[in-house]
Amino acid sequence: QLHLQESGPGLVKPSETLSLSCSVSGASLTSNSYYWVWIRQPPGKALEWIGSVFHGGSTYYNPSLNSRVTISLDTSKNQFSLNLTSVTAADTAIYFCARHSVRVAAFDIWGQGTLIPVSS
Amino acid sequence: EIVLTQSPGTLALSPGERATLSCRASQSVNSNNVAWYQQKPGQAPRLLIYGASSRAAGISDRFSGRGSGTEFSVTISRVEPEDFAVYYCQQYGSPPWTFGQGTKVEIK
Numbered sequence: 001q002l003h004l005q006e007s008g009p010g011l012v013k014p015s016e017t018l019s020l021s022c023s024v025s026g027a028s029l030t031s032n033s034y035y036w037v038w039i040r041q042p043p044g045k046a047l048e049w050i051g052s053v054f055h056g057g058s059t060y061y062n063p064s065l066n067s068r069v070t071i072s073l074d075t076s077k078n079q080f081s082l083n084l085t086s087v088t089a090a091d092t093a094i095y096f097c098a099r100h101s102v103r104v105a106a107f108d109i110w111g112q113g114t115l116i117p118v119s120s
Numbered sequence: 121e122i123v124l125t126q127s128p129g130t131l132a133l134s135p136g137e138r139a140t141l142s143c144r145a146s147q148s149v150n151s152n153n154v155a156w157y158q159q160k161p162g163q164a165p166r167l168l169i170y171g172a173s174s175r176a177a178g179i180s181d182r183f184s185g186r187g188s189g190t191e192f193s194v195t196i197s198r199v200e201p202e203d204f205a206v207y208y209c210q211q212y213g214s215p216p217w218t219f220g221q222g223t224k225v226e227i228k
Contacts, residue, residue, distance in 0.1 A: 002188075039184075046222055047221065049217040063121075096164055104171075104174075104176070105171065106210070107167060108167045108170075108208050112164055
């Protein structure tokens, strides 16, 4: 059964880089049937797509974050990662990793999410 | 960027009632690529509907989606206690993929 699990620091200081990993079990990141996605949700607010990575490493980012975001694959560990630079309090959010199925063309499997506060 | 506007913001219903949630896009969504998600407190969203009208695996037939172009909706035929949650629409017709602000379905 497919399972996604986010991991990362419990807290990030302003101006630093937020780094998260998503471990995937039950599916291969090398499959051409899926994109792998990061989405975030500030407390009490709506969802925001951050970006996606395809099996060959092609990436697509939300223009609102484009200059600060990098998403990458580590196929040896079956993980994908998010780096968000120069964070501010506005980046405080629950960060979810998810699978974007090409067939279904929607985010069909989600991790449980991890709350990342940005605070000094 | 396509902006999605959901209405109403909150819908107060009694179990057994019918619920209709709406989602309006600022421009036409390619190929009706609209999805709906349900999110309960402290949980990740769960995919309910994709392609505007197809139910995701394991989703009750009480949920149905419809719409095209710029107007989309999801209907819960008879609201059950487990259906009280926040519902989001999302478009994946034109990048960046965007979500609506959500409709909260609460117990009346």
